[in-house]
Amino acid sequence: MPAAIEFREVSFATAQGRRLLDRISLALEAGTITAVLGRSGSGKTTLLRTANRMIEPTGGQVLVGGTPIRDAEIIGLRRGMGYVIQETGLFPHFNIERNAGLVLEAEGRPRDERIRRSHGLLAAVGLDPASFAHLYPRQLSGGQRQRVGLARALAAEPKILLMDEPFGALDPLTRAEMQDMLRDLLHKLPGRVQTTVLLVTHDLDEALYLADRIVLLEAGKLIANLERAAFLRSTQPEVSAYVRAFHRGERSNASKAGPE
Amino acid sequence: MSGNFLSQYGGEIATLTLEHLWLTGAAMLFATAIAVPAGIWLTRSPRWAKPVITVANVLQTIPSLAMFGFLLPLPWLGDRAARIAILALTAYALLPILRNTYAGIRGIEPSILEVAQALGLTSRQLLFKVELPLAASFILAGLRTATVTCVGIATIAAAVGAGGLGELIFRGVASVDNRLVLAGAIPAALLALGADAALGLLERWFRTPQQ
Numbered sequence: 388m389p390a391a392i393e394f395r396e397v398s399f400a401t402a403q404g405r406r407l408l409d410r411i412s413l414a415l416e417a418g419t420i421t422a423v424l425g426r427s428g429s430g431k432t433t434l435l436r437t438a439n440r441m442i443e444p445t446g447g448q449v450l451v452g453g454t455p456i457r458d459a460e461i462i463g464l465r466r467g468m469g470y471v472i473q474e475t476g477l478f479p480h481f482n483i484e485r486n487a488g489l490v491l492e493a494e495g496r497p498r499d500e501r502i503r504r505s506h507g508l509l510a511a512v513g514l515d516p517a518s519f520a521h522l523y524p525r526q527l528s529g530g531q532r533q534r535v536g537l538a539r540a541l542a543a544e545p546k547i548l549l550m551d552e553p554f555g556a557l558d559p560l561t562r563a564e565m566q567d568m569l570r571d572l573l574h575k576l577p578g579r580v581q582t583t584v585l586l587v588t589h590d591l592d593e594a595l596y597l598a599d600r601i602v603l604l605e606a607g608k609l610i611a612n613l614e615r616a617a618f619l620r621s622t623q624p625e626v627s628a629y630v631r632a633f634h635r636g637e638r639s640n641a642s643k644a645g646p647e
Numbered sequence: 648m649s650g651n652f653l654s655q656y657g658g659e660i661a662t663l664t665l666e667h668l669w670l671t672g673a674a675m676l677f678a679t680a681i682a683v684p685a686g687i688w689l690t691r692s693p694r695w696a697k698p699v700i701t702v703a704n705v706l707q708t709i710p711s712l713a714m715f716g717f718l719l720p721l722p723w724l725g726d727r728a729a730r731i732a733i734l735a736l737t738a739y740a741l742l743p744i745l746r747n748t749y750a751g752i753r754g755i756e757p758s759i760l761e762v763a764q765a766l767g768l769t770s771r772q773l774l775f776k777v778e779l780p781l782a783a784s785f786i787l788a789g790l791r792t793a794t795v796t797c798v799g800i801a802t803i804a805a806a807v808g809a810g811g812l813g814e815l816i817f818r819g820v821a822s823v824d825n826r827l828v829l830a831g832a833i834p835a836a837l838l839a840l841g842a843d844a845a846l847g848l849l850e851r852w853f854r855t856p857q858q
Contacts, residue, residue, distance in 0.1 A: 439765055466767035476762030480780050492776075493768050539766070549765075 389453030390414035391547060391583035392438055398446030399433055399607075407433045409607040410447065415600075417546075418581035420573070422594035424629065425604035431587040434604065435551050438585060439468050451547070466490055469540030469548040469582075473555040475532045477524040483509065483535050484520035490543040508538035513568055530561040537569065541582075548584045554593065566596055591633040595619070603629060656830055660815070664834050667811035670729065670804060671797045671838075674736030678793060682741045683786060686748025687774065696749060703742040711735065711800045715807045732801065732809035739800055740793035744786065751785025752778045783853040791846035798839040802831065812838075 392415040399408040408430045415421050423431045436442040437449050440461055448455050456464055477486050485492070488505035496504075506516035512534040524532055533553065540548060553569075554562040573582055588594055594601050594615075601618040603611040603626055610625045611618070619630060682703075689696045709717075718724055718731040755778060763777050779786075805813030812831040819827030 441761070441765055462767045462769055464767075465765055468765075470762060470765040472758060472762060474756075474758035476756075476758040478759060478763075478777060478781075489768075490766050493766070493772055536762075 388417065389450070391417040391419075391452065392585065393450040393453075394434065394437070394447070395450065396447035397434070397437055397444045397449060399430075399437065399442060400445050407607050408437070408444070411604075411607075411609045412447075413602060413609060413612060415583050415585060417583050419599040420584040420586060420597055421600045421602060422586045422588055422598035423602045423604060424589060424591060424594050426589065428606075429604040430607040431589075431604055432551050433607075435549050435585055435587050438547070438549055439465050439470065466494060466543055467545050467547065469543075469545040469550075471533075471536050471540045471548070471550045471553040473552040475524075475536040477532055477535055477539075479524055482521050482523055483514070483527070484516070486524065486535055487538040488542055489539055494543065504542055505538065508542055509535070511541075511572060512538045514538070530557055530565060533557065533565060534568070537565075537572070541572070546581070546583060548582050550584065551587045552589070553586070555588070555590075562593075566593060570597060591629060652826055652830075656815075656827075660812075660830055660834060663810060663812050663814055663831070664838070667798070667801055667813075667835065667838060670732050670736060670801050670809060670811050671794065671842075673733045674740055674797055674801075675790070675794055677733065677737040678740030678744055679790065681737070682744035682789075683748050685741075686745045686786075687752065687778075689745075689749045690752045690778075693753075700742070700746055700749070703745050706738045707742045709738075711739070711803045712806060714738065715803065719807055728804070728807045728809035731807055732804035732811070735804070736797045736801060740797050743789040743792040743796070745789075747785045747789025747792075748782065751782030751789075754785070755781050780853075784850050787846060787850040787853055791843060791850060794842045794846060795839045798835060798842060802835050 394411050394413045397408055397411045398406070400406045411430075411434060413421075413434075423434060425431045433442060437444050438451075438456075440456060440459075443457075448457055450456065451459070451464070451467075478489070481489070484502060484505050487508055488501035491501045491504060506520060509516045509519055514531060514534055519527075519531070519535075524535070527535065533556075537553070540550075554565045557565060573584065584597075586594070586598060595618070598615055601611075601613055601615055602609060605625055611621060611623055613621055613626070618626060621627060621630075685699065689699060714735045715731060718735060721731075724730045724734060759777065759781070760773070763773050768776065801811050802813035802816055804811050805817050812835045815827050815831030816835075817831075819825065819829075819831065
């Protein structure tokens, strides 16, 4: 079976010649969650954006289900992928129900189907449709807005979900709630198609909690592509540096506790 | 103004007010039909924005009396004064509508447009479902500025015989009759205020609080 998404030697350079991606090869198996880690400017977001042709690679190619997306019809390709970003990007002039059902509306599905589906999804992301469907984005908290963003991304039952720092702007408690909810949604939602998730984050704990595989990018190059469990044990210097940077608090506590 | 004056000029004031409305209304229709699509096009080709807006800007700096004069000798246009008036008023109305359409769409939060594209809205859906509704209050504000300006400038159209309330003003000035001047100026001012208030309401109606 072909990978759900495959990046084959994907490179991207800006018009000014800055190389943001350098021959990245990476395959995402269907139904898995892959987290792409890396510091700011490492090329994580650029890589994600090549998957739905928001950015066209300047070298190599991206395949979805074994087919190069360069030849794919762009609207259909994008509608088949959920997209969630940190800023949420909800439409301020649409109520929550319409925001959640936007992709269905774009596809021209009938109104009652759209409403049924968006209400179902709002409930699934933990927002009671009876109280939220007719509110507007500005009336929601950051976490609630992000829930709507997720509902919108899942409305058309995409096989692929692209998430770019989806919980990056939230406080730690809300973020943890959202991570739990996402995990439940992807694993438990009945009748769901197997969703392949590409999750861009700089949060190692988020990657460890949600992902099956963890990919580390640095300066546009793929440094590591490991199973979750293998990531923490890796002796690769870049990987262990990332892990160390993240778990400094724990270690300093441990050393303070000292030998007893 | 005495009742006598009104009974003498009332009918004429009404006719000229209608004429004034027609000149301004027609110009606003043309200007909107040109400037809104042009503004949308500029958001797609931003490198043209500066030169095009500059041209519209220059048009607006031409003194109105001179503009009417320039157009007078043109074939077909010169035949009917109303044509000249409508063309000139259209030219004056372009800039505010064009500028506000462009700025209104460019001012939409980038993340909203990004998500709309990434979720697979067609460029048509993007325009009609997202960009125009979110820029609507801006575009209407431009329309409002343009309308108020044009109601004023339309009084000059009487100088080339296009009619409108300016006719009373010109006649009043020529015959040193302030009542006639006011009979033209007051309805013109009321028209401007009325248009301003009505479009202002519409603009408020379309205003979307951003996130």
